[in-house]
Amino acid sequence: MTKRMLLLPVLLLLTACSINPSSQNTIIDWVDFVKWNDATYEANYEMNELEKDWETTEEVGEVKYMLDGHASANHQSKNGDAAYLPKGTKVFAMKGYDPAFRIIADGKVYEVTESDTAETVGDFLDIEGKVQRVILQSEQDLSFIGEFSDEHAEQLIEELLIMPYEPDRRATEGKRVFFGIELVDGTMTRSLYWPETGYVHYGGVASVEVKGIFEVEMGEYDY
Template sequence: MVGIKWTSKPLFVLLIILTVSGCGEVGVIMKSQIDTLKSVLKGSSELCMGDIEWVDFIMINNIKYLQNFGETKEVTVTSNQLGDKVGEVSYMLSEHACTDHVAKNGDAAFLPIGTDIYAMEGYKTEFRVIADNKIYEVSDNPNAATIGDLLDINGRVVKVSLESGMDGSPIGDFTMDASSEFIQELLPLSHVSFNEVYEKTKHENSIFLRVHLQDSTSFRLVYYPKANAFTAGAFGTERLNEIIMTQRKQIKAAAGL
């Protein structure tokens, strides 16, 4: 049967069962059982229909990490940034999982099974790891009580800058004093779930901030001024809101915006 490609192993098994059962070569299979199996397979097929746009993530030790894509320099295997092995990929979601998949330790969106995951020298593993020569940064840590627990950046920040909300391009930098006070106000904030923040910010325009670290890497923080909230999972203080809005106004004025 040239040109036929089986795309679903469960469906293939079902067809064999139906064919053999119909020929009377095996015991009787109840119609209700077959209908149930059909229903299950139909639901699974519908979940997997079309291309699924996975976010590039990995999960180990109950912590989810997202690739710091395009915002830091690529790490090479000979770099002194590569630390001890802390895990490996046991399942790749792309082309294998459906939309109902629940992430678990060892999962990765695009990394092949067996890909090693390493600590990143100079940082706590809870904040950053390296896999396939790429930096993966924490997005969800259920054990983080504060933003300081979530982001291992205390004493590592060079500056904070403002980016365009349209295309992410740089607009200007906070003053050194403002950058320092921003971090001092940020790190003690209580860490809350993304859902708590989302409920307060889902209809609000955001401000893009970038935190630059001493090793020349950086990451973005998304801030919502009306809710005084960060998508990293925190609600800010009045002083933190004041710092951000004052610096934003000054930077945009200097840029003629």
């Protein structure tokens, strides 16, 4: 079975899958995820395509159940589940990051997309003091459009880290704004912002300050 290669895994839900009705047997194309410590992590394909040996620290867990070939489409995920990692695969913390944000399993980087326990986005988004710049990206191919001013980048990160984590307020109507936060180690975490609703895909609703920052930066680059 061909695994789905997703350009923006942050856009998909944990149990998102497609079913191929033309096959004699049902084929489920799972998102490549790991459920650990009451949080959902999805493979960061951009980082993993670099085929780099990412440094790890301590072992934090292991896979208990592999969905591929075993679970039905209505499977309710729980801690220890993974889409494509075999049972017994070790899960490690990634050097330089809180495992609430990034973990490594089978040599691949997984980045958090959902948390069952976070109260603020900063509870899992471990980027404080690690940001190089913030950029706007094309909706078509994620190519570079423009860079936030240093002042706006700093203000945006401060606001994101204290933003209440309220995924139940998800509202994704209207225009989408793609943005990336480039970190000092050369990696990037990507997200989306919906100006009409104020929702930020990290799981919260933008403050007045965040809305103002995006309005100015979008105007600067005619986004």
